[in-house]
Amino acid sequence: MPSRPFPANPSSLTPRPPSFLTKTRVLFLALTISASLVILASIIYFLYHLWHSLVHRAKTIPFDSSAPLKLQRFSYKELKNASNDFDASNVIGKGGSGTVFRGILRSGKLIAIKRLDALSLQTEREFQNELQILGGLRSPFLVTLLGYCVEKNNRILVYEYMPNKSLQESLFGDGVSSLSWERRFEVILDVTRALEFLHLGCDPPVIHGDIKPSNVLLDFDYRAKISDFGLSRIKVEGEFGVDMFSQDLGKSQELWKSQELSGNLTAETPTVSTPVESSAHEVDFALALQASSSSKNSRSCYYNAKALNLNSVNYNANIATESDVIRSGGNNAKGKEVSIVDFGGDGWNHKFVPYDDEPPCSIDHSKELNSNNTSSPVDEALDAKQWGKDWWWRQDGSGELCSKDYVMEWIGSQICPSTNPDWDEGKKTIQEKVEGEEHSTALDELEEGNEPHLQGFGFKHSDKVFEKKESRWRRNCKKKPRKMQEWWREEHLAEISKKKGSSSSSKLKSLETKWKKGFKIPHFDLGRRFYFRRRKNFAEQSQNECDENGEFSFRRGWKKNKNNHSVGSDMWSGDLFSRELSSTTSMRGTLCYVAPEYGGCGYLMEKADIYSLGVLILVIVSGRRPLHVLASPMKLEKANLISWCRQLAQAGNVLELVDEKLKDEYNKDQASLCINLAITCLQKMPELRPDIGEIVRILRGEMDLPPLPFEFSPSPPSKLYSRSRRKHKVTD
Numbered sequence: 001m002p003s004r005p006f007p008a009n010p011s012s013l014t015p016r017p018p019s020f021l022t023k024t025r026v027l028f029l030a031l032t033i034s035a036s037l038v039i040l041a042s043i044i045y046f047l048y049h050l051w052h053s054l055v056h057r058a059k060t061i062p063f064d065s066s067a068p069l070k071l072q073r074f075s076y077k078e079l080k081n082a083s084n085d086f087d088a089s090n091v092i093g094k095g096g097s098g099t100v101f102r103g104i105l106r107s108g109k110l111i112a113i114k115r116l117d118a119l120s121l122q123t124e125r126e127f128q129n130e131l132q133i134l135g136g137l138r139s140p141f142l143v144t145l146l147g148y149c150v151e152k153n154n155r156i157l158v159y160e161y162m163p164n165k166s167l168q169e170s171l172f173g174d175g176v177s178s179l180s181w182e183r184r185f186e187v188i189l190d191v192t193r194a195l196e197f198l199h200l201g202c203d204p205p206v207i208h209g210d211i212k213p214s215n216v217l218l219d220f221d222y223r224a225k226i227s228d229f230g231l232s233r234i235k236v237e238g239e240f241g242v243d244m245f246s247q248d249l250g251k252s253q254e255l256w257k258s259q260e261l262s263g264n265l266t267a268e269t270p271t272v273s274t275p276v277e278s279s280a281h282e283v284d285f286a287l288a289l290q291a292s293s294s295s296k297n298s299r300s301c302y303y304n305a306k307a308l309n310l311n312s313v314n315y316n317a318n319i320a321t322e323s324d325v326i327r328s329g330g331n332n333a334k335g336k337e338v339s340i341v342d343f344g345g346d347g348w349n350h351k352f353v354p355y356d357d358e359p360p361c362s363i364d365h366s367k368e369l370n371s372n373n374t375s376s377p378v379d380e381a382l383d384a385k386q387w388g389k390d391w392w393w394r395q396d397g398s399g400e401l402c403s404k405d406y407v408m409e410w411i412g413s414q415i416c417p418s419t420n421p422d423w424d425e426g427k428k429t430i431q432e433k434v435e436g437e438e439h440s441t442a443l444d445e446l447e448e449g450n451e452p453h454l455q456g457f458g459f460k461h462s463d464k465v466f467e468k469k470e471s472r473w474r475r476n477c478k479k480k481p482r483k484m485q486e487w488w489r490e491e492h493l494a495e496i497s498k499k500k501g502s503s504s505s506s507k508l509k510s511l512e513t514k515w516k517k518g519f520k521i522p523h524f525d526l527g528r529r530f531y532f533r534r535r536k537n538f539a540e541q542s543q544n545e546c547d548e549n550g551e552f553s554f555r556r557g558w559k560k561n562k563n564n565h566s567v568g569s570d571m572w573s574g575d576l577f578s579r580e581l582s583s584t585t586s587m588r589g590t591l592c593y594v595a596p597e598y599g600g601c602g603y604l605m606e607k608a609d610i611y612s613l614g615v616l617i618l619v620i621v622s623g624r625r626p627l628h629v630l631a632s633p634m635k636l637e638k639a640n641l642i643s644w645c646r647q648l649a650q651a652g653n654v655l656e657l658v659d660e661k662l663k664d665e666y667n668k669d670q671a672s673l674c675i676n677l678a679i680t681c682l683q684k685m686p687e688l689r690p691d692i693g694e695i696v697r698i699l700r701g702e703m704d705l706p707p708l709p710f711e712f713s714p715s716p717p718s719k720l721y722s723r724s725r726r727k728h729k730v731t732d
């Protein structure tokens with residue numbers, strides 16, 4: 001008998017209610033639809049990004065600083081031959097960082113060869129900047145960097161040759177054949193196009209950082225091209241303009257520390273094929289500089305550059321105080337010592353010892369870097385990064401003292417009747433004015449004790465003629481506060497004495513004696529780039545050495561150039577001044593061209609270039625230097641180009657600023673447009689300055705000039721109006 005089938009689970013036999021089936025179906029459908037929607041959205045998102053990046057790329061040049069265009073590597077011999085053994089007759093210019101020679105390659109191509117001065121951290125930094133930034137850019141408005149040479153301590157850059165040299169020569173050179181208005185206007189247009197390319201055409205944007213006449217070179221047809229990217233920045237991280245040199249500092253410092261911890265700071269120096277292939281070396285230089293500037297108590301910093309991964313340069317970046325070296329007997333170092341910064345002895349000696357001549361030495365900078373060991377590694381990394389951003393203008397732990405103020409004070413002191421033949425005319429008013437103000441009378445005070453030195457500094461022209469006036473002036477000056485001198489005395493001597501201790505007390509004494517006698521603070525070449533940097537042989541550099549070929553660079557300190565071919569050096573250089581500044585805070589840029597917000601205390605942004613452009617435009621239009629106090633008789637109010645321009649604008653007569661050499665042969669509309677544009681670029685608040693896109697459009701006549709800032713305006717609007725306008729502009 002067939003067995004009855006086992007009844008299935010009664011529940012399975014129960015037919016599912018239709019509602020359940022529907023629910024499942026709906027759920028399945030919903031899931032499918034949402035999944036497809038997600039997939040679709042992802043595809044759209046991906047496509048959008050692809051499209052966006054393609055469109056963006058089409059507009060800007062993707063700028064990868066680590067992968068510059070192919071540059072030719074020249075051998076030293078090749079360049080030596082090209083320049084006839086770097087013959088003096090081939091010198092075409094001399095800047096703060098090196099000498100420029102004319103050269104001819106075997107192919108017959110003319111080149112400009114810039115041989116950088118003795119290897120130093122600064123030189124190296126500029127060399128790297130030039131290679132990594134200019135080397136990665138090509139534009140008809142930028143001087144083309146053709147190649148480089150790295151051999152032993154030689155750092156050479158090779159550029160396209162610019163037959164008409166720089167705008168500095170054209171405007172202020174010997175036997176100046178005056179630039180016509182058309183050429184001047186073209187130069188202004190070219191410079192703005194160059195900046196347009198850098199700020200808007202490059203991705204990320206590049207900030208030049210040193211726009212001035214000597215960095216505007218002129219080709220055969222007097223078309224202008226921008227050069228010298230030694231101070232340039234690549235704007236990264238959205239908002240901040242970060243130095244190539246310091247942007248990776250945090251990273252590298254972490255790396256460096258971890259290497260140190262793991263005992264891995266060895267002499268096994270990485271071999272790198274080209275300077276541009278390495279991205280770490282500049283960072284380690286920053287470290288080295290930081291250490292040098294922060295090691296308040298160290299008398300020497302031994303630089304051992306591991307990460308200076310230059311071709312044929314193998315050394316360890318590592319830094320130690322002298323005491324560390326002594327303690328370890330000089331045996332710790334596994335790398336090679338490349339340079340020594342000696343804060344002892346006669347002052348701020350900065351000795352760079354050829355790395356290949358020196359024995360290995362001990363390096364242990366960990367104490368300096370890790371002086372506060374309580375912080376976490378993350379904090380340290382952050383600190384390091386922040387530190388990296390600030391190092392340039394923080395020296396010796398002297399806080400945030402803004403060098404600009406000091407410089408400005410000094411400039412104030414330079415506008416002095418002894419050097420200004422025209423002073424007599426407005427003497428009364430000026431005397432009253434100066435007495436009423438806090439202007440330092442440093443120069444006059446200094447002049448008192450050191451008359452013979454004046455000649456060396458270029459005061460000889462006016463000495464005899466104004467002897468009487470001077471003595472009268474000095475009598476007046478005696479009553480005034482010796483602000484700058486006192487400042488120097490307090491800050492500098494105290495600092496030196498602290499640093500050197502008793503061992504150098506005799507030198508300090510002699511310095512103080514000199515001080516009592518009265519130092520001369522000569523004029524320095526305004527318009528030259530300045531850095532604060534420790535200068536070799538502090539005491540040795542007597543003022544008598546100063547000659548009219550000397551140049552002042554805060555980067556280099558004062559230096560005597562026997563073969564100085566650079567023009568515009570009628571503003572003499574200041575040895576003492578450079579030392580004063582070098583020992584306090586740091587700053588970079590070119591005096592009078594550097595934007596106020598960047599006066600040693602801020603980030604370099606596009607608007608800093610705009611400010612420099614404003615100064616440059618005024619210089620081009622007027623044919624005057626921004627600060628013109630010595631070269632020719634003039635009224636005091638004309639000495640400062642910007643304030644003179646402001647006065648003219650208020651009087652509604654800006655065209656008086658136009659170079660007299662042009663006579664009436666210039667386009668008045670263009671000239672007043674340029675001057676008014678410059679005025680808008682020179683506004684103190686960066687956000688009020690137009691951006692480069694607007695400037696180009698204004699110059700092309702495609703956009704109206706914004707209303708002049710009220711302080712420049714002939715008829716200043718009411719405070720209320722001006723305030724609201726400003727507010728409006730800021731919110732724009």
Ligand SMILES: Nc1ncnc2c1ncn2[C@@H]1O[C@H](COP(=O)(O)OP(=O)(O)OP(=O)(O)O)[C@@H](O)[C@H]1O
Binds near residue numbers: 100163528553
């Ligand atoms: N490619 C070039 N072709 C022709 N002349 C050049 C070229 N490059 C530089 N020069 C000349 O050499 C001079 C010095 O240039 P360099 O860039 O070394 O210094 P600078 O800009 O005057 O000063 P600093 O480097 O201190 O800012 C220029 O003013 C210019 O006359």
